[in-house]
Amino acid sequence: MFGKSKKILALDIGSSEIKALEVQDTGAGIALTGFASAKIGNQNETIYAIKEIIKKVNFKVKRCVTAVSGRSVIVRYVTMAQMPLEDLRQAIRFEADKYIPFDVDEVVMDTQILEDNVGDAGSPEMKVLLVAVRKSLIEEHLALLADAGLQPHIIDVDAFALGNAFEVRARGQGGLAPEKVVALIDIGSNKTNINILKGGVSYFTREVYLAGNDFTEAVSRKFNLDTQEAERLKCDPGGQATEVEEAILPTLDDLGNEIQLSFDYFENQFDRVVEEVYISGGSARLPGLQRAFEGAFEKSVVFWNPLEGVEIKGNVDARVVSQYAGQLAVGVGLASRVRRW
Numbered sequence: 001m002f003g004k005s006k007k008i009l010a011l012d013i014g015s016s017e018i019k020a021l022e023v024q025d026t027g028a029g030i031a032l033t034g035f036a037s038a039k040i041g042n043q044n045e046t047i048y049a050i051k052e053i054i055k056k057v058n059f060k061v062k063r064c065v066t067a068v069s070g071r072s073v074i075v076r077y078v079t080m081a082q083m084p085l086e087d088l089r090q091a092i093r094f095e096a097d098k099y100i101p102f103d104v105d106e107v108v109m110d111t112q113i114l115e116d117n118v119g120d121a122g123s124p125e126m127k128v129l130l131v132a133v134r135k136s137l138i139e140e141h142l143a144l145l146a147d148a149g150l151q152p153h154i155i156d157v158d159a160f161a162l163g164n165a166f167e168v169r170a171r172g173q174g175g176l177a178p179e180k181v182v183a184l185i186d187i188g189s190n191k192t193n194i195n196i197l198k199g200g201v202s203y204f205t206r207e208v209y210l211a212g213n214d215f216t217e218a219v220s221r222k223f224n225l226d227t228q229e230a231e232r233l234k235c236d237p238g239g240q241a242t243e244v245e246e247a248i249l250p251t252l253d254d255l256g257n258e259i260q261l262s263f264d265y266f267e268n269q270f271d272r273v274v275e276e277v278y279i280s281g282g283s284a285r286l287p288g289l290q291r292a293f294e295g296a297f298e299k300s301v302v303f304w305n306p307l308e309g310v311e312i313k314g315n316v317d318a319r320v321v322s323q324y325a326g327q328l329a330v331g332v333g334l335a336s337r338v339r340r341w
């Protein structure tokens with residue numbers, strides 16, 4: 001009865017920074033009991049960085065939740081005739097080649113019924129989520145975790161983890177409004193993740209391969225610096241803030257336009273408008289981003305704190321994690337799996 005409460009390690013293996021959150025199910029919610037992060041210069045350093053993190057914080061928990069992302073992860077929202085889940089799983093396998101660009105034997109698939117509705121012709125339909133991940137990516141990922149001495153508990157997808165993090169925050173505020181449409185945008189180093197939710201259910205996700213690295217490249221070009229120097233100047237422009245903002249503005253506009261295209265698609269498909277935009281990820285700190293996005297979307301852009309609904313335990317340095325909070329959306333979403341809500 002008084003046994004140790006369950007803990008997991010949520011590991012967000014970003015392409016430039018690894019974020020590790022050791023969390024516990026408190027019964028009422030989740031608590032952060034350990035935290036570490038590490039920057040990585042290139043993909044080859046990933047395993048060393050993970051091992052380093054585990055050693056540094058002396059994480060004892062081996063059960064971990066991680067996520068995959070990128071071009072080997074296909075997410076589709078499909079409308080089908082209503083049927084039970086077991087039948088759906090069969091049907092989807094037969095029809096998979098209509099939706100995914102890989103051979104059905106090359107992928108691991110999962111499906112979920114999102115909601116039932118009535119089609120234009122009055123026929124009963126359902127909205128189905130289909131996720132397919134290339135086996136080669138899963139195998140690579142599992143090998144990485146095994147090398148780090150970790151036991152995979154769940155392998156999630158970045159965009160869905162982002163949605164789950166938002167739900168953790170909403171729970172602390174009395175829940176999500178059932179009809180409210182919000183867009184979550186996580187701007188990392190390699191990609192920008194978009195997840196549009198209606199009443200907490202994901203209706204659209206997309207990865208745009210335009211993010212931090214592209215801003216660094218813009219700074220590098222403008223100031224004639226190598227990548228490392230440009231990265232430093234981008235993150236800490238000091239007296240050159242105006243020039244840095246100028247250098248990145250065209251890339252910011254491109255990203256804003258890409259995101260707007262996703263909003264347009266969603267709004268055409270579902271006849272609903274995106275009401276609020278929530279930004280996270282390390283590149284959310286870019287100077288001028290809020291102004292550029294508010295101009296592009298003509299709606300308010302909120303920088304939210306993914307740790308808002310998470311209890312911080314005594315041995316975690318609250319000051320350090322709160323400064324880093326904006327980068328922890330995916331990590332908190334992975335951590336939320338410690339609980340059955």
Ligand SMILES: Nc1ncnc2c1ncn2[C@@H]1O[C@H](COP(=O)(O)OP(=O)(O)OP(=O)(O)O)[C@@H](O)[C@H]1O
Pocket residue numbers: 013014015016017018187188189190191192211212213231234235236280281282283284285286287327
């Ligand atoms: N102060 C800052 N100003 C601008 N950019 C910043 C700042 N701090 C961090 N970044 C950028 O944030 C990015 C890292 O953010 P994050 O940890 O969200 O990415 P990631 O998860 O590693 O990448 P991805 O999700 O694309 O795999 C880097 O590109 C970094 O340059």
Ligand SMILES: [Mg+2]
Pocket residue numbers: 014015188189330
């Ligand atoms: Mg990331």
